[in-house]
Amino acid sequence: MPLRRTGNLCYTTARDDGNVGDIMNIRTIQAKSILTPQKRGFLTAGEQPYTHSLSWATGCQFGKLYCGAFCYAQMLPNWHFARREGEAWGDALIIKENAAELLAAELARTRDRRAMRIFMSPVTDPYQPIERKLRLTRRCLEVFARYEDLDLLLIQTRGPAVADDFDLIAGISYAWLGMTIETDQGDLPYGPSQSHVERRLEAVERAVERGLRVQIAVSPCLPYSDIFAERILETGAQRIVIDTFAIGDGSRGRRTANSPFAALADYDWRNDDIAESLYHQLNIHHDGVAWSGAGFAGIPGRQKPAAIEPSPRDLAL
Numbered sequence: 299m300p301l302r303r304t305g306n307l308c309y310t311t312a313r314d315d316g317n318v319g320d321i322m323n324i325r326t327i328q329a330k331s332i333l334t335p336q337k338r339g340f341l342t343a344g345e346q347p348y349t350h351s352l353s354w355a356t357g358c359q360f361g362k363l364y365c366g367a368f369c370y371a372q373m374l375p376n377w378h379f380a381r382r383e384g385e386a387w388g389d390a391l392i393i394k395e396n397a398a399e400l401l402a403a404e405l406a407r408t409r410d411r412r413a414m415r416i417f418m419s420p421v422t423d424p425y426q427p428i429e430r431k432l433r434l435t436r437r438c439l440e441v442f443a444r445y446e447d448l449d450l451l452l453i454q455t456r457g458p459a460v461a462d463d464f465d466l467i468a469g470i471s472y473a474w475l476g477m478t479i480e481t482d483q484g485d486l487p488y489g490p491s492q493s494h495v496e497r498r499l500e501a502v503e504r505a506v507e508r509g510l511r512v513q514i515a516v517s518p519c520l521p522y523s524d525i526f527a528e529r530i531l532e533t534g535a536q537r538i539v540i541d542t543f544a545i546g547d548g549s550r551g552r553r554t555a556n557s558p559f560a561a562l563a564d565y566d567w568r569n570d571d572i573a574e575s576l577y578h579q580l581n582i583h584h585d586g587v588a589w590s591g592a593g594f595a596g597i598p599g600r601q602k603p604a605a606i607e608p609s610p611r612d613l614a615l
């Protein structure tokens with residue numbers, strides 16, 4: 299297994315099934331709440347903002363994989379308050395073991411569920427390896443399945459294991475699957491393995507065949523091959539959102555510049571041209587192509603009609 303080291307961090311590009319739970323510090327807690335209201339920031343940056351996020355863990359089992367090198371969740375206060383001294387991103391996972399029970403209680407007492415637009419999960423991955431053991435995401439989905447009246451649930455993941463729950467997701471009328479696919483090239487020193495790229499593309503195809511609504515998140519957009527746009531289009535995903543390091547990191551590139559990724563990258567990650575080029579290639583053939591934060595917070599819900607997606611140029615003005 300090839301390893302890439304930067305300082306005291308260690309990343310693998312080959313074993314991105316994330317089967318690293320046995321070397322992580324895993325702790326469980328009884329949390330007091332599970333839905334976090336969203337007032338500002340990335341999840342509210344569009345015409346159809348999220349009202350809440352849902353993360354059943356602090357930390358992520360994918361934290362030592364390539365995406366851990368640029369993961370912004372490791373820069374947020376909830377991680378810094380939850381970790382123990384000396385724990386780096388990917389060293390620990392703090393699990394809210396009562397997540398499903400809290401969700402059931404919080405949905406039951408919410409008066410206007412029709413306005414709820416929930417992003418699961420912005421600071422961890424709902425289909426990291428331990429999900430197969432704990433089934434916390436599945437138990438949360440079973441809670442959502444009891445309600446018909448929310449506006450949106452986006453299940454955002456890099457994990458093809460989401461296929462385990464396709465039947466359950468298909469039964470939630472307001473659910474979308476968000477699959478992150480940053481590139482179709484598996485040989486980059488700072489990206490996913492080729493097998494994981496293929497498994498994610500296949501998972502999207504299967505999800506669409508199963509009748510799910512799917513948004514592919516090319517986020518952040520990494521260098522890609524000449525056929526990436528074609529491969530995305532072939533999946534049949536209903537929406538595609540493209541994001542970049544310089545725009546999508548919420549600090550005009552400062553966070554990325556301070557991340558281990560900046561030392562690994564062998565190209566100008568500040569230049570958005572490759573992402574804009576992919577946007578335009580896709581936009582010719584697909585009317586559900588969206589850009590950056592406005593695109594993430596632009597999935598049409600039941601309460602508001604779909605807005606016209608702003609292009610990268612519109613958003614730059």
Ligand code: SF4
Binds near residue numbers: 358370
């Ligand atoms: S899967 Fe997401 S939350 Fe987990 S390390 Fe990668 S970018 Fe961060």
